[in-house]
Structures are given as C-alpha cells and as structure tokens.
Amino acid sequence: MTPSLAQLAELVRQAEAKTRARKIEAETRQAAEHFRAAEQRSRQALERMRSARSSCARAVEQADADEQLLKDLVRKLAQFKSSLASGTDAEQLIATSEAEIARTRGQARSELEAAEKELAEARRELRAAVDAYRQHRRELERLTPELVEQFADADRLLWDAESHFPGGQLQLLAHEVEAGMSAFAHLVKLEQYARLKVWIGRFRFHQAGPDRDGEGSEEIQALAHKVFHQLKYLSRQHEPGYIEAFRQDFSTDWAGYVAEAQEQLVQAIEAQRRARAEAETRRAEATNGEEAPEAADVG
Known part of the structure; x- marks a missing residue:
C-alpha cells in the first residue's frame, strides 16, 4: 500500500x-x-x-x-x-x-x-x-x-429500575462488583474509596429496603452473602479508607448515602481524567522541547 x-x-x-x-x-x-x-x-x-x-x-x-x-x-x-x-x-x-x-x-x-x-x-x-x-x-x-x-442520571436510574423486580437490585449489584473486581486494583485510592462506598451503600439499601421481597429464597441469601464478603475483601485488600457502612450497627438514609457516594465517585473520576490530560500535555510539551533543538541543528 x-x-x-x-x-x-x-x-x-x-x-x-x-x-x-x-x-x-x-x-x-x-x-x-x-x-x-x-x-x-x-x-x-x-x-x-x-x-x-x-x-x-x-x-x-x-x-x-x-x-x-x-x-x-x-x-x-x-x-x-x-x-x-x-x-x-x-x-x-x-x-x-x-x-x-x-x-x-x-x-x-x-x-x-x-x-x-x-x-x-x-x-x-x-x-x-x-x-x-x-x-x-x-x-x-x-x-x-x-x-x-452525560448518561450518569440514566445509569443511576438503573438501580431504581431493578427495585421493580424482586431481588433485582442485589443481582445488579452482584454483577457490577463481579465485573469491577479485576480492575479495582488499578484505580486510584480516591476512586477505590468512592466506588466501594457506592457498592456497600447499595448493599445496605437492599438490606433495609423493599427490594428484600425475594430475600427468603436460598439463592438470594447466598448471593447477598457472596456480595458482602467480596466487598469486605476489597476493603481489606486495598484499604482505600474507613467506610462506616460496613458496620452492621450503622444506619442512615441509605438512598441519600448512595447519592452522596455516587457524587464522590463522579468527582474522583473527573479528577483522574484531568490528571491524565495534564500528564499527557506535559509529555507532549517535553517531547516538543526535545525535538526543537534537533530541528535547529538540521537547519
């Protein structure tokens, strides 16, 4: 060619x-x-x-x-x-x-x-x-x-939508945690903290909310046990920071807790995106600075 x-x-x-x-x-x-x-x-x-x-x-x-x-x-x-x-x-x-x-x-x-x-x-x-x-x-x-x-609001609505199906929110959370575990180690601490806070907040919201309609089945109980231990493993393995929602004696407005954690996650992702953009800009400037003398020598 x-x-x-x-x-x-x-x-x-x-x-x-x-x-x-x-x-x-x-x-x-x-x-x-x-x-x-x-x-x-x-x-x-x-x-x-x-x-x-x-x-x-x-x-x-x-x-x-x-x-x-x-x-x-x-x-x-x-x-x-x-x-x-x-x-x-x-x-x-x-x-x-x-x-x-x-x-x-x-x-x-x-x-x-x-x-x-x-x-x-x-x-x-x-x-x-x-x-x-x-x-x-x-x-x-x-x-x-x-x-x-731009689709953050619709993404958050997915969690509410799953509440229309018995056990749906827990199943959605289990899928997200399973899919995110392998990449969790590559996140910066701030994003690890916010993402884990969202996940444990959703888990506690499931425990306290109407989504427990299907909680009696052995399958749902086993899934809840698995998700909670996966979240505890991530917390202990990576230590992103203290999250009070892991305490069983801690209670709050879980919908508000999750909303706050989601906002922290958005801010963490945006901060990391800006940091990457600034790093790329510095690398480009450094590369241009190294190439400039060579161009002068050729002239």
Whole structure:
C-alpha cells in the first residue's frame, strides 16, 4: 500500500468511526428516554397494583362480614318465619344480598387481576428497555468514553429500575462488583474509596429496603452473602479508607448515602481524567522541547 493510499484509508476509517459514534450516541439517548418512560410506567403500575390490592382486601373483608351477617339473619328468619309479614319479600332480599356479595367479590378480584396484568406488562417493557439501554451504553463507552458522564442520571436510574423486580437490585449489584473486581486494583485510592462506598451503600439499601421481597429464597441469601464478603475483601485488600457502612450497627438514609457516594465517585473520576490530560500535555510539551533543538541543528 502506498503512503498516500494508507493516509486515505486512515481518513476513511476515522470518518466511519465518527459516523458510528454519532449514531451510537443518538441511539443511546433514545434508549435512555425509552428506559426512563418505561421505568415511570412500571412505577405507576406498581402503585396502582398496591392500591388495588389494598382495596380488594377491604372489599373481600367486607363481603366476608356481610356473608356472615346474612347467614345469621337467615338462621334467625328460620326461627321466626311464622311471624314474618311476607315470606316472599325475605326470600327476595336474601337472594339480592347474596348477589350483591358475590358481585362485590367479583369486582374486587377483577380490579386486582387487571392491575396485576398491567404491572406484568409494564415490567416486561421495562426489562426490554433496560437491556436495550445497557447494550447501547456499553457500545457508547467503547467508542466514545468521554460521553459516558452525560448518561450518569440514566445509569443511576438503573438501580431504581431493578427495585421493580424482586431481588433485582442485589443481582445488579452482584454483577457490577463481579465485573469491577479485576480492575479495582488499578484505580486510584480516591476512586477505590468512592466506588466501594457506592457498592456497600447499595448493599445496605437492599438490606433495609423493599427490594428484600425475594430475600427468603436460598439463592438470594447466598448471593447477598457472596456480595458482602467480596466487598469486605476489597476493603481489606486495598484499604482505600474507613467506610462506616460496613458496620452492621450503622444506619442512615441509605438512598441519600448512595447519592452522596455516587457524587464522590463522579468527582474522583473527573479528577483522574484531568490528571491524565495534564500528564499527557506535559509529555507532549517535553517531547516538543526535545525535538526543537534537533530541528535547529538540521537547519
């Protein structure tokens, strides 16, 4: 390949890479918006289901009480049937009462079933949206890592989204810890400290929060045990700094704790990025300084 042809090939490669990067950025933003909308729909469906479950329980409880009262009244009617002004009216009222009680139960169950169906559909949509966003997000990080910080809010929402699925937050945390353990040693202490603080804060949030719906299963218990010991290992092995969340007697607003730790992590990553940029600038200046005398000698 001639030098000019090699330069042309490089120009084409760069143009293709830029075009692909712009496409991935647009697709990632679109996937993030779809993900946010799906999370909101699932959250609203969950609230409606909880409300329907509560109202259904009250309606069924009232229907049970009415049914018991009806049985008592029918029993008394049998005792005092000879004193009734009209036996036909009593029979009609009994039949009407039975129908009303059955209708109350049926309506309550239908409302609950509809809310559960809506929640199941919303969760399926959310799972698909989460998977799509993660796929685009990974491709974006590979092609244009400098844009990753723009999606920090959507990344944080992934943790909230997993709370829609029993045990989901713990499974997401386990995946992140497993994927990050090998690279943990290469992080600077400040980033190690912040990242570990985020992880242990999320673990304690899981322990204290509604995500414990699936905690009873042996699989979830084993996963929780594994994650906690992995985090303790990282803390002891690398000693990034004291983190009070490892103490079982320490309690706080875990959502706020995690949010603060995430902000510290963003600052640590940004500080490291600036340090690398400054180092590259100094190296470039030093290289230029060494090449300048040689150019003068040639002249």
